[in-house]
Amino acid sequence: MKSALFDYVKPKSITQAIALLQEHGDDARILAGGQTLIATLNMRLSDPSLIIDITGLDTLQGIRFQGEHIRIGALVTHTEIEYDDLIKKHVPLLTTAAPYIAHRAIRNRGTWGGSIAYADPAAEWPTCLLALNGIVIVQGPEGERRISADDFFIGLYMTALEPDEIIIACEIPIASTTHWFAFEELARRHGDYAIVGMSAVGDQIGHTLNNLRIVLLGVDTTPIRAFKTEHMLEGKSLDDALIEVAVQCLRDEIDPLPDLTNTPDTKRHLATVLLKRLLAKAQYKQEI
Numbered sequence: 045m046k047s048a049l050f051d052y053v054k055p056k057s058i059t060q061a062i063a064l065l066q067e068h069g070d071d072a073r074i075l076a077g078g079q080t081l082i083a084t085l086n087m088r089l090s091d092p093s094l095i096i097d098i099t100g101l102d103t104l105q106g107i108r109f110q111g112e113h114i115r116i117g118a119l120v121t122h123t124e125i126e127y128d129d130l131i132k133k134h135v136p137l138l139t140t141a142a143p144y145i146a147h148r149a150i151r152n153r154g155t156w157g158g159s160i161a162y163a164d165p166a167a168e169w170p171t172c173l174l175a176l177n178g179i180v181i182v183q184g185p186e187g188e189r190r191i192s193a194d195d196f197f198i199g200l201y202m203t204a205l206e207p208d209e210i211i212i213a214c215e216i217p218i219a220s221t222t223h224w225f226a227f228e229e230l231a232r233r234h235g236d237y238a239i240v241g242m243s244a245v246g247d248q249i250g251h252t253l254n255n256l257r258i259v260l261l262g263v264d265t266t267p268i269r270a271f272k273t274e275h276m277l278e279g280k281s282l283d284d285a286l287i288e289v290a291v292q293c294l295r296d297e298i299d300p301l302p303d304l305t306n307t308p309d310t311k312r313h314l315a316t317v318l319l320k321r322l323l324a325k326a327q328y329k330q331e332i
């Protein structure tokens with residue numbers, strides 16, 4: 045299928061892009077990497093009358109230090125994140141998670157900002173951003189707003205972004221010397237959207253994990269934190285017995301939604317498998 049007809053504009057500034065969003069409201073769509081939008085247009089799941097192509101806005105590019113944070117521009121591609129040295133050193137969770145996103149061709153074009161804006165509950169970047177306690181920076185007619193990832197993902201493909209706002213970047217705290225992270229997911233084939241996935245971030249001292257943020261993808265309408273399991277593990281010494289208690293805690297805590305091929309029970313089981321793997325990594329790290 046081919047998309048319905050639309051007008052196309054490539055603005056020269058963010059201000060111009062925002063003015064177009066204000067003028068056209070829900071009839072306009074931002075185009076970034078196009079890896080989701082073009083598919084939805086061609087399948088006629090979306091038929092905007094205006095496409096606003098932001099790929100010429102250089103201020104949305106780049107990965108750099110911003111105080112105690114790493115700032116990732118909205119137009120940075122998945123591949124750029126995968127191979128960036130600053131990311132590898134200071135936000136290594138993203139380096140680990142990147143290869144799980146689709147295939148190389150999609151990672152070469154798809155953007156960080158597009159993934160955060162689209163807010164697919166099975167996508168890797170929203171889950172990582174929430175685990176990393178990141179901040180989404182958006183710009184609208186009134187200027188910039190900074191929204192915590194905790195408040196950004198509010199429903200199925202729904203975010204705190206207003207219709208006349210654009211994501212310009214995200215900021216993520218730089219990893220501390222005790223930083224611990226892990227990422228795992230289960231998909232039928234590599235490159236498919238995951239059935240269930242998990243990002244976890246904390247501070248590790250010896251066998252103990254603190255300040256844990258454990259986030260699941262593919263189980264609810266948004267990425268979700270496993271608050272009870274985080275709390276249960278906080279400050280305790282990891283061993284096989286504790287991991288079994290944590291697995292039981294997660295099993296009781298989550299209430300997964302089914303998808304076309306997986307029941308809630310299957311997803312609950314898979315989530316516990318992932319937790320066990322993640323915690324075993326933290327335990328093993330201290331024993332080598």
Ligand SMILES: Cc1cc2nc3c(=O)[nH]c(=O)nc-3n(C[C@H](O)[C@H](O)[C@H](O)COP(=O)(O)OP(=O)(O)OC[C@H]3O[C@@H](n4cnc5c(N)ncnc54)[C@H](O)[C@@H]3O)c2cc1C
Nearest residue numbers: 074076077078079080081146154155157158161167168211
């Ligand atoms: C076959 C296939 C498999 C895929 N598998 C995965 C996967 O396993 N994991 C995964 O995470 N993703 C996957 N994707 C999606 C891919 O990662 C997309 O790149 C991403 O979801 C959207 O980024 P984009 O830059 O392509 O955005 P676009 O397609 O250009 O836009 C997506 C949406 O976000 C809006 N938008 C884009 N940028 C901004 C911005 N800066 N501010 C405000 N709104 C904006 C657009 O208006 C649109 O509504 C897959 C895609 C395909 C086609």
